Amino acid sequence: SIFPVTGIPHSSVLFSKVHLIYNYFVSCLYSLVDVFVQLMGDVFPELKDNEKKIKDIIRDEEASFENTLVKGYERFKKAADAVKENGGAVLSGQDAFVLWDTYGYPTDLTEVMAVDFGLSVDMEGFNVSMEEARQKARNARYKAGGKSIVLDANATSQLHNQGLSSTNDSPKFQHEVHSSVVKAIYTGSEFITTASGDEDFGLVLESTSFYAEQGGQIYDTGSIEGPSGSFAVNNVQVFAGYVLHICSFLEGSDSRALSVGDEVKCKVDYARRALIAPNHTCTHMLNFALRKVLGDHVDQKGSIVLPEKLRFDFSHGKPVQPEDLRRIEDIVNQQIKDGLEVHAQEIKLADAKRINGLRAVFGEIYPDPVRVVSIGPKVEDLLANPESKQWLSISTELCGGTHISNTRDAAAFALISEEGIAKGVRRITAVTAECASQAIKLAQLIETDINEASKLLDGATLEKKIGSIKNTLDAAAIPAARKADLRGNISKLEDQLRKAKKKMGEENIQKAVKTAMDAAEAAVSQGKPFCVTRADVGLDTTAVREAVVKAMNRFKSLPVMVFSIDESSNKAVVYAGVPPDAPNGFKVLDWLTPSIAPLKGRGGGGKNGLAQGQGSDASRVQEAMEIATQIASMKLS
Incomplete structure (x- = not known):
């Protein structure tokens, strides 16, 4: 079974069809790699050079395809079960469209699966959903x-x-x-x-x-x-x-x-074009930096150059690590700092192809003559010695776009994000000039906030500050490598917070226990049959509970109630404990519930004679303590 977990019926027509599709994609294509390389390797030598890479990619695609089949079936089964539970007999066209659009299930396969469930498929609804999707695509064209x-x-x-x-x-x-x-x-x-x-x-x-x-x-x-x-x-x-x-x-x-x-x-609008030009030139420098850092396997898979940013898609099989992103960014910024001249010249396509290290987009059809853009040396210098290895250390591309005349005009470069968009294809988004400067400044401001937060001693204040910084950082358009560093700094802050909370918790317990013990001892010495006191440990329920438990363990027959408030939120926590042998059938909830009424409180518990309450109006804590005292006095007199 290729689906041992999902429970697809092995004997059904459904399984036979899914199995047929699976075998076609997995067994057939993978087994043809060796034969294909053997037959076409002499014509396309890159096949021999990348045979292992091709196999790895197909192997990954096999696993991905099997996973998609399983998820698609799970989606279908969920939709089919819902139809049957509601007494229906027709799978909606929208569900069939989602299976087709998202999971690659052809409609005839969906119809076969529906038969296994005693259902039919609303093909008219499917066609309507298909047309709606096409219309959305049409409307998106040239939206701007x-x-x-x-x-x-x-x-x-x-x-x-x-x-x-x-x-x-x-x-x-x-x-x-x-x-x-x-x-x-x-x-x-x-x-x-x-x-x-x-x-x-x-x-x-x-x-x-x-x-x-x-x-x-x-x-x-x-x-x-x-x-x-x-x-x-x-x-x-x-x-x-x-x-x-x-x-x-x-x-x-x-x-x-x-x-x-x-x-x-x-x-x-040349002012707008002036924002586009540095982004285009930096796209070329980014292409060069990617190959220098990641390797010669990097090929351009697409790009878009806008006034506000640039986006570059390239072949690479795994996420780019932050340290590599930093190196890539540094290479581009170094070229900007070096103030390299940007040259462009139309030359014969055959001459351009002779230039060592020349970059072009695979599959693109170029005119003849073609325009060459080089960063650093002049195009005529490249043509004078086209096979020189020194040209491997510069950016040279076939390009018909508009560019700045010198790299220093880009001012700055910030690599904002790196993500996967398809199997073996990654995408980088970056900004230049003023946008890059703003991104760098924003990163510096966030770093300053983190440094200032590290000096905070109050745990509650630090916790709020960390939450605020994390929200800012998540939404911030700043250099990706810096963002990774700052996230690491926030993790250190969170460690600091955990330690501060632990220390504060220990201190609160010591403070609350001492308060309760002193109050209980005073009550016993005065002949009071109960203890009502207040421990100022905020809303630390653990500390308040521990105070009640320790006092009851020390003074076995003494009912104890401890209040604590947080003035900033105007909230209160209350713990009460009543021994099982308390006189007159005195129960903990009979004591706690009316006592916290002035606090607009609610409470519960009663297990082992302990109960907890919370209140949303801590300003009336004194009144609540007086009521608790009155109730205990009456019940235990």
Whole structure:
């Protein structure tokens, strides 16, 4: 059995189908690794170099797949049992969709499993859930750009058939107002000659200085000025070589129309791009640092460069340890400190590929000529001796994005988080410039708070401070390595708190026991048949209870009640003890319950003659003690 715990019926059609799927993924694929490497290893030598890694990954996937099957079945069984308990006969389409979407169960497998439970599946509901999910995906596209306008294959074919050349976007590396001509206006469904009204529209220009989203870098925003008003550029995308500016009419424009053939001026929001550029350059330096620290197996799996942060996905089989994160961060910051020049040049693709250490994204199709970005040496120096091993110690990549001119312009780099996003793929999020400086300052402030907290002697105050610092630290966007260090410092604080609590508890017990003993001894010497006293040990119930028990053990026939309050919270704790041989049937709850009424108290117990009470109005503790004294006097007189 491959499911010895879940109880999947072995003889059922269900088990046969699950077993078939499992065997396909596990037995078949894993057994083909050796054969595949043998057949294709000469063509793809990296297969031979990474044969063990490939096997390890498939082995991990096998375990993960089996686990997913088990969890999916458990999810199905829970849903099916719920349907049967309610007298139903149909598994909901939403449940079937979750099995498909989250656990990878095809609908026909779900239907077979449902038959084993005497159920059918609401396929119409499944289709509705599927369409809702697709609609959510559609709505998410170009969310930041408002209306979703896409040049599909049919639209780009129309432009091509009209003889319209691809958009010249070479001015995107300039930092000045660029003049161009409107070549096409697109609504998302059709091309029009004039845009007017309040609807968003797509604009294709002859040339543009706007950067279209590509290579991980977010699109530019800004405005386009026409002869009859200005238009906001909310998003810029490229489709088959045509750069599409998704525009909306600016409020307050005198005229609200734009036509094909109009001359326009492109005004990029260069202040926003100035925030993006250091993030892009630091993405390159991060890529270099990752390979230097973690090894040559690191490959870029994706990235996004935004004004407020950068995100970089890379191949690595396990979490990156804090000490390695610190080394990676230090390498990038050292390059920033060194003030290295950032060079970019278009060269032949074949020449670029000869440069030792050149980084490119696997699977990406690059143009010819291609743009090379190097940090440190000039591109012509790389071409002069492309096979030199010294180029392995610098960052060189194929990239069409915008960058800073010198690494010192990035000012600072802070690696905020590192996490896994898929099997063998990790993700780093980082910030630069002012955002990085703020992250570093915030880490310093938290460290100062921790140092100040370590000087606190009062356990209750320290406990509140630790809770506050932990909440701040969890939510703080600070360097990940520093966060790990600070969590370690908080652990030391918690150890300090535990020791302080233990010491305080011991001191409270000694104080409460002495108070109760002195009061009980005084009561006996005065001929009182009971003892009511107050021990100022806050809400330490252990200390108050110990005081009552010790006093009763010392003075065998003496009923004892001890009060203690916490003025800051205005709460009280009370313990009472009555010996089993107390006269007149005197019971502990008969004494405790009315005594704590002024405290707005509640209590319980009675086991072995002991009972505990709590009160929410400690200001009336004296009144409560007087009532306790009166009750005991009457009962024990």
